[in-house]
Amino acid sequence: MKTTYKRSWAEPYKMKMVELLRMTTRAQRLKAIREAGFNTFLLRSEDVYIDLLTDSGTSAMSDHQWAGMMLGDEAYAGSRNFYHLEKSVQDHYGYKYLIPTHQGRGAEHILSKILIRPGDVIPGNMYFTTTRLHQELAGGTFVDVIIEEAHDPQSLHPFKGNVDLDKLEKLIRQHGSERIPYVCIATNVNMAGGQPISMENLRELRALTQKHGIRIIHDMTRVAENAYFIQQREPEFAHTPIREIVKEICSYTDGATMSAKKDALVNIGGFLATNEWDVFEEARNMVVVYEGLHTYGGLAGRDMEAMAIGIKESLDDNHIHARVGQIEYLGHKMEEFEIPVVHPIGGHGIFVDARRFLPHLSQDEFPAQTLAAEVYLDSGVRTMERGIVSAGRKPDGQHYYPKLELVRFTVPRRVYTQAHMDVIAESAAAVLKRRNRIKGLKMVYEPKYLRFFQARFERL
Ligand code: PM9
Secondary structure: OOOOOOOOOOOOOOOOOOOOOOOHHHHHHHHHHOOOOOOOOOOOOHHHEEEOOOOOOOOOOOHHHHHHHHOOOOOOOOOOOHHHHHHHHHHHOOEEEEEEEEOOOHHHHHHHHHHHOOOEEEOOOOHHHHHHHHHHHHOOEEEEOEOOHHHHOOOOOOOOOOOHHEEEHHHHHOOOOHHHHHHEEEEEEEOOOOOOOOOHHHHHHHHHHHHHHHEEEOOOHHHHHHHHHHHOOOHHOOOOOOHOOOHHHHHHEEEEEEEEEOOOOOHHHHHHEEEEEEHHHHHHHHHHOOOOOOOOOOOOOOHHHHHHHHHHHOOOOOHHHHHHHHHHHHHHHHHOOOOOOOOOOOOOOEEEHHHHOOOOOOOHHHHHHHHHHHHHHHHHHEEEEEEEEHHHEEEOOOEEHHHOEEEEEEOOOOOOOOOHHHEEEHHHHHHOOOOOOHHOEEEEEEEOOOHHOOOOOOOO
């Protein structure tokens, strides 16, 4: 779907400092990617020109956030930055109780341990790697209840993050609501290509879960980007500010896990938020075992201060319009080069369909892993595999074979320019031109958990 925008957007900030990048030759990159076992996670960042591995912890902070870092109160207990963060979460998202954690998975770990009992089922709008693993480690089974369109890279559905309510209802009938501790709802679903859930769907989901007495836990890692799509695509919200849309989204949920390294514009940090006193009390006790005291949860005071300020900045309409505008610019550029991208264009990056890009490779030859390595080799642009390697293995040891076999060109917030976007699209186009000569990979080392981070490959 081509989004038409009437006037050019531009960033609502200017640059005060720059970070110099190292340019490399193809020979240097070949050596680097071989040493990295054809896994872009194992490259040294010094060997990367434009880093689109992730939007996680890679944002540029504002001068206000940096000034906030100087106000860090590094007391072991009761830091004033904790209280500022708590107020920021309450004011902007509306959740009552806050437990800071070192990052998103810290919150997932604690929440899963508290709410999931062995044999429980956790429905969700597509899996996320760390989230599902924590659910499984707590004895639960994740069940995907996202709409079918989400698994089709070419479907133009405007809200591919929506829950299929019939699927969910069937699951509730099958297992009983007592075996479903919560429905796990991600805003702007990462693994589907940064695709939003609609407010309409959320309202219906809320009504259904309330009927059955089931909680909704919100993975709010990219909630502001989701709010942008609601504003653009649901007529009721065309004139509603992003911050109000975000607050309404959160109001339909009972608690949240957050990786603040994305939307909230910080390099480290996350939290667990809940409206339930009992859950809070248990989490507050558990956080001291795994993360740190409940008023810092593994973070320095300065990091909590940067997060409190980042949350506010992330909900500014001009910020989010420029943020997603840059992604759309890159997406349209790629479309001009006929690169098979996931549609509609998502909120945090461009997802390239590796099955269509490299149709001669079977999924067992790791097309997305191969493509990520080839793009790096071409230009030093680092991307990430989001296909069979990321999906990992089922508890019974079999591979998950996801329908989506994607390479994610993830754009950090407030970091790169439009010219960088041009270079990125041109590099993908250069690889497309010689795609017939590209051979697949075989996995030669596979770690037990979250294998995509450290697996190693060789060329076939
Ligand atoms: N997401 C990403 O690059 C970083 C690590 S996985 C490659 O997309 C969601 C929707 C995420 C996410 C991390 C986490 C975990 C939870 N939910 O990385 O632990 O996208 O802060 O958050 C990554 P942490």
